[in-house]
Amino acid sequence: MTTMYELAREAYAKQGIDTEAVIETLANKAISMHCWQGDDVVGFDQGDDNAASGGIMTTGNYPGRAATPEQLMADFEKAASLIPGKKRINLHASYAIFTEENPWVDRDKLEYKHFEPWVTWAKKNGFGIDFNPTLFSHPLVKEGLTVSSPEKEVRDFWIRHCIACRQIAERIGEEMDDMVLNNFWIPDGLKDYAADAYGLRARLKDSLDEIYSFETPHVIDAVEQKVFGIGVEGFTTGNQEFYVSYAAKKGGNHVVLIDAGHFNPMESISDKLPSLLQFFPYVPLHVTRSMHWDSDHVVLFEDSIKDIAAEVVRCPEGMDKVLIGMDFFDASINRIGAYVIGSRAAQKCMVRALLEPIAKLREYEANGQGFQRLALLEEEKALPWNAVWDMFCLKNNVPVGEEFIAEVEKYEAEVTSKR
Numbered sequence: 001m002t003t004m005y006e007l008a009r010e011a012y013a014k015q016g017i018d019t020e021a022v023i024e025t026l027a028n029k030a031i032s033m034h035c036w037q038g039d040d041v042v043g044f045d046q047g048d049d050n051a052a053s054g055g056i057m058t059t060g061n062y063p064g065r066a067a068t069p070e071q072l073m074a075d076f077e078k079a080a081s082l083i084p085g086k087k088r089i090n091l092h093a094s095y096a097i098f099t100e101e102n103p104w105v106d107r108d109k110l111e112y113k114h115f116e117p118w119v120t121w122a123k124k125n126g127f128g129i130d131f132n133p134t135l136f137s138h139p140l141v142k143e144g145l146t147v148s149s150p151e152k153e154v155r156d157f158w159i160r161h162c163i164a165c166r167q168i169a170e171r172i173g174e175e176m177d178d179m180v181l182n183n184f185w186i187p188d189g190l191k192d193y194a195a196d197a198y199g200l201r202a203r204l205k206d207s208l209d210e211i212y213s214f215e216t217p218h219v220i221d222a223v224e225q226k227v228f229g230i231g232v233e234g235f236t237t238g239n240q241e242f243y244v245s246y247a248a249k250k251g252g253n254h255v256v257l258i259d260a261g262h263f264n265p266m267e268s269i270s271d272k273l274p275s276l277l278q279f280f281p282y283v284p285l286h287v288t289r290s291m292h293w294d295s296d297h298v299v300l301f302e303d304s305i306k307d308i309a310a311e312v313v314r315c316p317e318g319m320d321k322v323l324i325g326m327d328f329f330d331a332s333i334n335r336i337g338a339y340v341i342g343s344r345a346a347q348k349c350m351v352r353a354l355l356e357p358i359a360k361l362r363e364y365e366a367n368g369q370g371f372q373r374l375a376l377l378e379e380e381k382a383l384p385w386n387a388v389w390d391m392f393c394l395k396n397n398v399p400v401g402e403e404f405i406a407e408v409e410k411y412e413a414e415v416t417s418k419r
Contacts, residue, residue: 191232326342
């Protein structure tokens with residue numbers, strides 16, 4: 001493998017690319033891994049058998065789902081040990097940890113103490129933390145609506161919840177001396193066409209104004225759109241136009257999160273990055289694989305993800321300003337294996353992107369040398385990027401190639417199969 005890597009290093013050096021620098025760059029680019037893949041988006045606040053609902057659905061019944069915080073932490077640690085580079089854990093508020101000392105409270109009463117065990121664990125393992133309010137899988141998602149509901153009682157509950165979550169995220173950031181992404185997503189919408197779309201969005205705006213009425217210097221406040229959801233196919237309150245406008249008007253660390261599964265299948269997700277990066281300090285991503293619709297399949301090394309990675313690298317400051325988070329939930333296969341496949345696939349796409357001879361391509365493009373630009377783009381596809389990926393894994397002490405399969409199988413035999 002060393003010989004293969006040396007050949008790759010020489011080949012890329014001819015293109016002006018330092019593979020050692022690429023490996024170091026990617027090693028320092030954190031991947032935010034979502035807690036909800038490990039337990040099928042069940043969480044710990046509505047009972048062990050609570051099924052995801054309110055626009056969220058997980059399919060499959062593969063055995064071994066994490067059912068306690070300790071199990072989920074252990075599974076996350078195992079998955080992280082098979083994935084190179086820095087990791088963050090992306091927590092939903094529904095993963096609050098309740099004890100005899102800190103008994104159950106509803107979501108509008110959550111406090112930092114309910115997440116302090118996560119912070120202690122994350123510090124011990126060198127993980128960062130991102131955080132999200134959970135506006136689904138709850139009885140007060142009424143008629144498919146939360147903060148845009150015509151019922152003041154419903155709106156007020158969810159506003160209190162989101163305020164509590166921003167306060168928790170700020171405290172996490174203070175404790176970890178870090179910036180915490182706090183992402184706002186709602187399932188709000190109607191099954192059929194809306195007669196009062198303006199009124200629904202006016203209520204959403206008023207709710208957001210109240211939620212964001214105080215400063216949180218350790219928090220990046222993101223809003224996430226969606227085209228449609230299960231049972232709300234006719235109208236979605238929080239669409240892209242609303243959220244881009246709202247975040248831009250708020251300014252500061254208010255940004256728009258782009259979920260690769262939340263747009264029309266014909267839209268180019270990668271093409272959005274060069275636009276949004278012109279105006280926002282950060283552009284968070286949820287990297288997922290949609291199949292015909294927002295189905296949150298495990299990410300693979302495929303063209304749409306490669307295109308996103310390419311724009312992250314091509315955009316000035318893209319590697320600093322684009323926040324990469326994973327978002328899929330597949331209960332039909334080994335859940336730890338899903339984590340590993342999806343996260344490593346995204347990183348492979350980043351390796352490919354970082355190895356692109358972008359300086360030469362820009363020169364060709366600026367000089368109107370279309371033939372040369374297209375030829376180089378085509379030829380670089382055949383360069384031995386996989387040898388650089390293998391060295392990246394080797395230097396980060398994780399399995400190379402398919403060696404991780406045996407590790408996942410061993411963990412299943414010894415741990416998850418006994419649950």
